[in-house]
Amino acid sequence: MKNRFLVTGGAGYVGSHMVLALLDAGHEVTVFDSLRTGHRAAVPDGARFIEGDLADLPLLDKVLADGPWDCVFHFAALSLVGESMQKPMMYMSANGGLGFGLIDACVRHGVKKFVFSSTAALFGSAGDKLIDEDTPVHPGSAYGESKRVVELALYWADRIHGLRSACLRYFNAAGCDPQGRAGEDHRPETHLMPLVIDAALGRRDALTLFGEDYPTPDGSCVRDYIHVTDLAQAHLAVLPLLDEKSVTFNVGTGKGNSNLEVIQAVERVSGKPVPWKAGPRRAGDPPMLVASPARIMKETGWKPRFTDLNETVRTALEWRVAHPHGYAD
Ligand SMILES: NC(=O)c1ccc[n+]([C@@H]2O[C@H](COP(=O)([O-])OP(=O)(O)OC[C@H]3O[C@@H](n4cnc5c(N)ncnc54)[C@H](O)[C@@H]3O)[C@@H](O)[C@H]2O)c1
Ligand SMILES: O=c1ccn([C@@H]2O[C@H](COP(=O)(O)OP(=O)(O)O[C@H]3O[C@H](CO)[C@H](O)[C@H](O)[C@H]3O)[C@@H](O)[C@H]2O)c(=O)[nH]1
Numbered sequence: 627m628k629n630r631f632l633v634t635g636g637a638g639y640v641g642s643h644m645v646l647a648l649l650d651a652g653h654e655v656t657v658f659d660s661l662r663t664g665h666r667a668a669v670p671d672g673a674r675f676i677e678g679d680l681a682d683l684p685l686l687d688k689v690l691a692d693g694p695w696d697c698v699f700h701f702a703a704l705s706l707v708g709e710s711m712q713k714p715m716m717y718m719s720a721n722g723g724l725g726f727g728l729i730d731a732c733v734r735h736g737v738k739k740f741v742f743s744s745t746a747a748l749f750g751s752a753g754d755k756l757i758d759e760d761t762p763v764h765p766g767s768a769y770g771e772s773k774r775v776v777e778l779a780l781y782w783a784d785r786i787h788g789l790r791s792a793c794l795r796y797f798n799a800a801g802c803d804p805q806g807r808a809g810e811d812h813r814p815e816t817h818l819m820p821l822v823i824d825a826a827l828g829r830r831d832a833l834t835l836f837g838e839d840y841p842t843p844d845g846s847c848v849r850d851y852i853h854v855t856d857l858a859q860a861h862l863a864v865l866p867l868l869d870e871k872s873v874t875f876n877v878g879t880g881k882g883n884s885n886l887e888v889i890q891a892v893e894r895v896s897g898k899p900v901p902w903k904a905g906p907r908r909a910g911d912p913p914m915l916v917a918s919p920a921r922i923m924k925e926t927g928w929k930p931r932f933t934d935l936n937e938t939v940r941t942a943l944e945w946r947v948a949h950p951h952g953y954a955d
Contacts, residue, residue: 630654630694634680634728635701636673637664640743640799640854642808644699645673647858658689659702665953668808680724683731690735697739697865698732700725706816707747707767707910714768721772726779733787739868740791741861742780744773746850746876746915748795754842756918759876766910780872790868792861797850797878797917799857801938802945809945810854811952819851819939822889823946826898833900835885837907840914846885848914850878853932853941863928878917879930891939 631648635641636657641664648655649672657669660679669675678685680702703721704710710717725742732740747770748763755761765771780791800819802809810820825833838845860877867873883891889900923929932938949955 628652628654629696630656631697631699632656632658632689632695633699633701634658635664635703635743637661637666637668637675638701639810639812640796640857641699641701642668642670643803643854644701644858644861646670646803646808647855647862649673651862656689658686663704663812665811667953668811670807680728683727686728686731687735690731690737693735693737695737697741697868698728698737699741699861700728701743703743703773705769707769708816708908710767710769710772711910717768717772718775721769722775725776729776729779729783729789733783733789738788738790739865740780740789741864742776742791742793744777744793744795744874745770746795746797746878746917748774749912749915751912751914754914756880756916757876758918759874759921766912777874784872791872792864792868793874794860794864795874795876796857797852797876797915799854800851801853801855801932801941803855804941806945806948809949809952810942811949818849818885818888819892819942820946822892822900823896823939823943825902826892826896826900827946829950831901833889833902834905835889835902836905836911838904842884842913844884844886847911848882848884848916850880850882850916851888851935851938852878852917852930853938856930856932860922860926860928863926864922867925873925875922876917876919877922878919879933880917880919881933882914882916883935887935888939891935892943895936895939896943
């Protein structure tokens, strides 16, 4: 059945892949995005685009009044952990405050379903254990906290107004659309995989590896790289559950890869050496963050298709090679 969906942040990295997945499934999609960090060219043909900021409540009201919307997918956010530690109130307002405004507007306009981009940054260090939904939440950054408060607001929006929601706590989103229709172009880029790829392609100086003395097998941090297309499919998979209840899921592959393993994978897939040098630890980095995706797999039947880091790297590399200047091409 064809549904009408509103996607905030649909001009960004994860959001644009979600829009592709929704269009591929035959749905009607409207993107609402300020282009603060996103790109107009990232919005796929076939989606309607509204340039607007979540802070513009009259515009948001107008868009939501043009319903009915079968679900609102909320990706729009600021997401630089380091920046959030310098400007915590900016993050609380941009992610928390504007998130509350959007939820409130959804309730007023009778939206019944809401899917929220939450994050593994809700968790501090869990040692070498897989992080499941019972792992205590301990945000190590203002960014993580600004996502936590939206999860809490959604709990109350369900309890009081019956707005059903899915909080999907992504681990490290990585890779690009396997058909090359969308990619990753953050400015500035702070994420490991695109930085390593650009170092291999000679497009930037040597990568600085933040810390070699973590209590991990090779001394570098370990993360769970979930392919962005698998993430988009997870959003589709949770929708039927929202007929009955609100849910919170950790979304990852269940497998960890160290930063050095990411460097090695890029060298293997690209056939080029990655110039890198060791640097100090980056403040706020937990040594290891790996999801247990058991709950979302059990409750929805979703499972990640990209379980081999090489394949995830391959899709990211292909997009970067095809788009040397990202969306500026
Ligand atoms: N990339 C990851 O690894 C990762 C991991 C966990 C969670 N997340 C979350 O997933 C979501 C998407 O992340 P991303 O990497 O695609 O980020 P992104 O910066 O590429 O996309 C965010 C989009 O939201 C838009 N936006 C920001 N503030 C807005 C506002 N006030 N009004 C309207 N539009 C606004 C931006 O222009 C951009 O297009 C974010 O909520 C992020 O916190 C990302
Ligand atoms: O130049 C760099 C960049 C990163 N790293 C390291 O690479 C690992 C991954 O770092 P990323 O910045 O790519 O990703 P994070 O794990 O810090 O954070 C990402 O995932 C989080 C959830 O885990 C948040 O949601 C956040 O928005 C998203 O950027 C970390 O150990 C980091 O220190 C380097 O060594 N050098």
